Amino acid sequence: MSQELPSLVKKVRPLDFGAHIVGAHFIGASCAFATGEGEVLIAGEHEAHVKPHAGTILNAAGDGERIFTAGDDGRLVATDIEGEMEVIAEARNKWIDQVALGPDGAVAWSAGRSVFAGTKKGERCWEAPSTPGGIAFAPKGFRLAIAHYNGASLWFPSADARPEFLEWKGSHLGARFSPDGRFLVTLMQEPALHGWRLSDSQHMRMSGYPSRVRSIDFTHDGDWLATSGAQEVVLWPFRTRDGPMGKPPRMIAPAAKEQKVTCVSCHPKQPAMAAGYSDGAVLLIRLEDGAEILVSAAGGSPVSALAWRGDGMALAFGTESGKAGLLAL
Amino acid sequence: MTEKIPVTVLTGYLGAGKTTLLNRILTETHGKKYAVIVNEFGEIGIDNDLVVGADEEVFEMNNGCVCCTVRGDLIRIIDGLLKRKGKFDGILVETTGLADPAPVAQTFFFDESIGEKATLDAVVTVADAKWLKDRLKDAPEAKNQIAFADVIVLNKSDLVSSDEMRDVEMRIRAINPFARIHKTTRCDVAIDSVLSQGAFDLERILAIEPQFLEEDHHHHDEQVQSISLSTEKPIAADTFFKWVQNLVAEEGGNILRLKGIIAFKDDPQRYVMQGVHMVLDGNHQRDWRTDEKRESRIVFIGRELDRKRLNDGFLSCVA
Known part of the structure; x- marks a missing residue:
């Protein structure tokens, strides 16, 4: 990256939590950071430090009001802006690996091979064929995608029907629906993504990455899927009926030499995104022309978390070594 | 570049004394702390918050090769453990008596994110001096475990004569010429001849x-x-x-x-x-x-x- 980039570095409030930042989610005007030491650290207008888990936080999700953390202590805990904690679920002798939040206060989590989906009305459980690598709610309706070995399953927790199985060989480690619900994309153990057009289960292979893709996000309009794993942010076109099939991806915002993109997060309202890199750098990128603004300079550990506030007026980032930052725009 | 966490894989046919060795490593004072990935809870005698249960989930990599199998549960568990760095010095992976060690070993070569932070130190196989010969005849798993080992703890050596011992050693050597063999009773081997072996280290x-x-x-x-x-x-x-x-x-x-x-x-x-x-x-x-x-x-x-x-x-x- 060149030295002449426009910079917002001075506007960033630097934070250092001294522990691997697993996830970041805004709660109101503040941001909750979940760490590998089992803590939830709230910074911004509110400040609170709590420790909902005895061990490591493996996964976190936020609904704008609370942060939900899944831990290797077998607990799923929701923490609000005051640091008030509620235990949502407990699994005996098991890690709670995954958590996802859906429409109307729905929450889903997995412990071992068991996937649970809870609403105000009650809780349903489904045994996946292997331990889920990721779970995600569809944007509308009470429907879950579960990524596991050799494919993904689509489950309607309120129906008794068997989940629909989408087959693709390999280990699937994360799942994401497109904002319009037409496509499902999974992150694979191999350096590739896989996707299905749900209307006809048509396959979409997105490969060519030099390393495993760990972070993906759709743009606010669903036109593009931004992905990590390469030296540049790779954007797959999803605007048309066929999605990215037969189309080359766009590549923007290259990393410094021998570095790669580790984390991506799209702006909730504008055609813009944030990207984090393996050298700790964070950039804001305009999608139209790939113009970059520096948010955090290189010289740290890999960026492991990025989050936009719902109104798009603030960005939070965190790294594996615990350095983090808050930027108000 | 920070030091990689060494991972020791502990295999052994049923009843050979694997749990005895594991308990010895965990209870002896050597100033090191280990995270342990076990296939069943309850067998380990001590309380350790770093003991994790595994499911032995093996999957084939999507590269068209049937021998490219990997333990997906290990990828997930080690990924989780590595988020709390500095809390332990090494990882021990216990496999079931019937497990093939290859997918465990291959996990460390195929998964780049684990390969960056952890390194396979050695495959340690506990074998029963008295029954190994029989198992080599009737149990392919036992044979694989001997073939794969870097270190073989030949346990219950007090139960065999010196002639029988020589015979069993010959059998092992025919399968695996480079493993280090330690003859023990109740797995009383020096811990430093089992851990920190660097068996996959080219140096x-x-x-x-x-x-x-x-x-x-x-x-x-x-x-x-x-x-x-x-x-x-x-x-x-x-x-x-x-x-x-x-x-x-x-x-x-x-x-x-x-x-x-x-x-x-x-x-x-x-x-x-x-x-x-x-x-x-x-x-x-x-x-x-x-x-x-x-x-x-x-x-x-x-x-x-x-x-x-x-x-x-x-x-x-x-x-």
Whole structure:
């Protein structure tokens, strides 16, 4: 990256939590950071430090009001802006690996091979064929995608029907629906993504990455899927009926030499995104022309978390070594 | 670059004494703290918040190769453990008595994010001196575990005569010429001869000297065996790489382990290599010493290996 980039570095409030930042989610005007030491650290207008888990936080999700953390202590805990904690679920002798939040206060989590989906009305459980690598709610309706070995399953927790199985060989480690619900994309153990057009289960292979893709996000309009794993942010076109099939991806915002993109997060309202890199750098990128603004300079550990506030007026980032930052725009 | 976390894989057929060894490592005072990945809770005698249950979920990589199997649960668990860095010095992975060690080992070569932070230290196999011979006959899993081992703890040695012991050692050597064997009762082996072995570390491949030559075997095992090839003539690098890469691509399913020290023509340095099934790892190690014989040697441990074909192929690489 060149030295002449426009910079917002001075506007960033630097934070250092001294522990691997697993996830970041805004709660109101503040941001909750979940760490590998089992803590939830709230910074911004509110400040609170709590420790909902005895061990490591493996996964976190936020609904704008609370942060939900899944831990290797077998607990799923929701923490609000005051640091008030509620235990949502407990699994005996098991890690709670995954958590996802859906429409109307729905929450889903997995412990071992068991996937649970809870609403105000009650809780349903489904045994996946292997331990889920990721779970995600569809944007509308009470429907879950579960990524596991050799494919993904689509489950309607309120129906008794068997989940629909989408087959693709390999280990699937994360799942994401497109904002319009037409496509499902999974992150694979191999350096590739896989996707299905749900209307006809048509396959979409997105490969060519030099390393495993760990972070993906759709743009606010669903036109593009931004992905990590390469030296540049790779954007797959999803605007048309066929999605990215037969189309080359766009590549923007290259990393410094021998570095790669580790984390991506799209702006909730504008055609813009944030990207984090393996050298700790964070950039804001305009999608139209790939113009970059520096948010955090290189010289740290890999960026492991990025989050936009719902109104798009603030960005939070965190790294594996615990350095983090808050930027108000 | 921070130090990688060493991972020790503990295998052994049912009843050989694996849990005894695990408990010894965990309870003895050696100033180190280990995270332990077990296949069943409750067998471990001590309370440790770093004990994790595994599911032994094996999957095939999506690369068209059936021997490229990986333990997905280990990827997930080690990924989670590595988020709390500095809390432990090493990871022990206990496998079930019936497990094949290959997917466990391959996990560390196929998953880049784990490979960046953790490194496979050694496969340690606990075997029962009295019953091993029988198990080698009727249990392919037991044979795989011996074939795969870097360290073999030959336990319950007090239950066999010295003749029987020699016999069982010969059997082990026929399958695996380079594992270190420790004869024990109640797994009373020094902990530092089990941990921190660096068995997959290319820097530590010193010499490959099979203690028994093929001709000496009285108990020839057709199924799993080792084949050692050597030549004092210099090897042509291009031909050799083409041959060995082709070999593991075609026969990788049958090759459990391989180790080699190669003297290339006009190359002042030793080239060392090791492999697991289709995964090959190799590098120049150091200059050949003047008092050292410039001999190339490669040892295969595997199933149904064709000695003549391997030997012909190897010798065709002579420059």
